[in-house]
Amino acid sequence: MARYTRQIPLAGPPEMIFAAVRQYLEGEGFQYIHYRGEDVFCMGNGFWTAPTFIKIGFTEGHAQVESWIMNALLPNVFVGEYGMSGAGRKRMKKYVPQVEQLAGAAYDQPEMPQSDPQPRCCLACCVQAGQEDKYCPNCGQALPEPDPQPAPFVVPQALLPKEEFLRSGSSHAFRKSVSVLSVLLYGLIGIDLIMLLTGSLSGQTDWAEVATDLLILAFFLGMALGYHRLKSKTCAIGLLILSSFNTLIWLLAVQQVVGWWWILISVAAVSTIASGEKEYANYRAGAVRI
Numbered sequence: 001m002a003r004y005t006r007q008i009p010l011a012g013p014p015e016m017i018f019a020a021v022r023q024y025l026e027g028e029g030f031q032y033i034h035y036r037g038e039d040v041f042c043m044g045n046g047f048w049t050a051p052t053f054i055k056i057g058f059t060e061g062h063a064q065v066e067s068w069i070m071n072a073l074l075p076n077v078f079v080g081e082y083g084m085s086g087a088g089r090k091r092m093k094k095y096v097p098q099v100e101q102l103a104g105a106a107y108d109q110p111e112m113p114q115s116d117p118q119p120r121c122c123l124a125c126c127v128q129a130g131q132e133d134k135y136c137p138n139c140g141q142a143l144p145e146p147d148p149q150p151a152p153f154v155v156p157q158a159l160l161p162k163e164e165f166l167r168s169g170s171s172h173a174f175r176k177s178v179s180v181l182s183v184l185l186y187g188l189i190g191i192d193l194i195m196l197l198t199g200s201l202s203g204q205t206d207w208a209e210v211a212t213d214l215l216i217l218a219f220f221l222g223m224a225l226g227y228h229r230l231k232s233k234t235c236a237i238g239l240l241i242l243s244s245f246n247t248l249i250w251l252l253a254v255q256q257v258v259g260w261w262w263i264l265i266s267v268a269a270v271s272t273i274a275s276g277e278k279e280y281a282n283y284r285a286g287a288v289r290i
Contacts, residue, residue, distance in 0.1 A: 003053075003068035004083035004096065008104035014058040014153035020102045021056055028095060030054065032158045039158040052092060054099060058153055063103040067096045120144065159284060166231035166276045174279060177272045182228035184265050185239070189221050216246065220262075233273045240266035 010017065022032060022041075030041040035053070044051040055066040068081040069092065120129050120143055122136035129136055129143055136143055160169050196213050219242060226235030243262035250258035 002083055003066050003081045004092070005064065005066050006100065007059075007062045007064050008100055010058070010061055010063055010104065014063070017063060017103050018056065018058070018153070018155060021099050024098060024102060025054060025095065030095075031161070033161045033164075034158040035161065035164065039155055042161075052095070054092075054095060056099065056103060057155060065096065065100055065103055067092050067099075162277070162280050163230065165280050165283060166273075167229075169283070170231075170276050170279050174272065174276045178228065178231060178269075178276075181265060181269050181272060182224060185220070185224040185227070185269075188262065188265070189217055189224065192217055216242070227269055227273075231273065231276060233270070233277070236266065236269040236273045240270055 025041045025043075026032065028043070030043045030052075033040060033042050035042060038055060041054045041056075042051055051070050053066075053068050053070070057064045057066075068083055070082070071080045120131065120133070121127065122129060122139060122141055122143060124141040125136060125139045127136055127138040133143060135141065166174075192213075196210065196217070220239070223235040223238045223242065226232040227239065240263065243259060243266045247257060247259040247263060250256065
């Protein structure tokens, strides 16, 4: 179902209305972010609640209010859009009417009469001239330039959220490092899987042990995907914890250090994400702009 959209006539300055809407929504817990090419207000990352989006834009004499809710496959991984008439109605009706009220606060106010432009006078002979005249009709002197018209209001550009910045706005070196480490992780998972299946087909198989090893590999694969696709610091730390625990189990069982290479790659993954977060901190501080 498509997002909810409504146009509201304005009689107040768009910049004041936008500031009032922003103050209200941020006070309710929304964040002003740049998401998929749009500057929107967003609340919820899909972990506890479905993400709710509200967007306000301005055309000549109107404000356009848009609102929608998306389904979360994973935290910060969203699909689909649902408007006010779908499942998101109860979640959005608290905020959207208030935004519309702020945007159309001049509904019941009489339209303010527009004042006539100030007459232009020649500085040499004080004769009034028309607004489009460039020279005095009396003495021929050049007339002063008329007051410039104010530029139309443009909704301020929002910052990228950290997750989207790390995926698309970070440096090439950061994204290349993540890709290289991800290939190594996938390669190790593939090698371990081949060795596990080869051993299980050789006879005298402990299927409970095989199932446990497959479950561990599934955890490794899930965290590797989260690190690669989402640039998730949680997944990178999870890889380090799981690989350290796995190596410790092997050390206690056979008195050999097995899987140390997992620990090295996981440490590199955590370090890479830390460098990406530093880039994001510089981006927010204004040192780096997209």
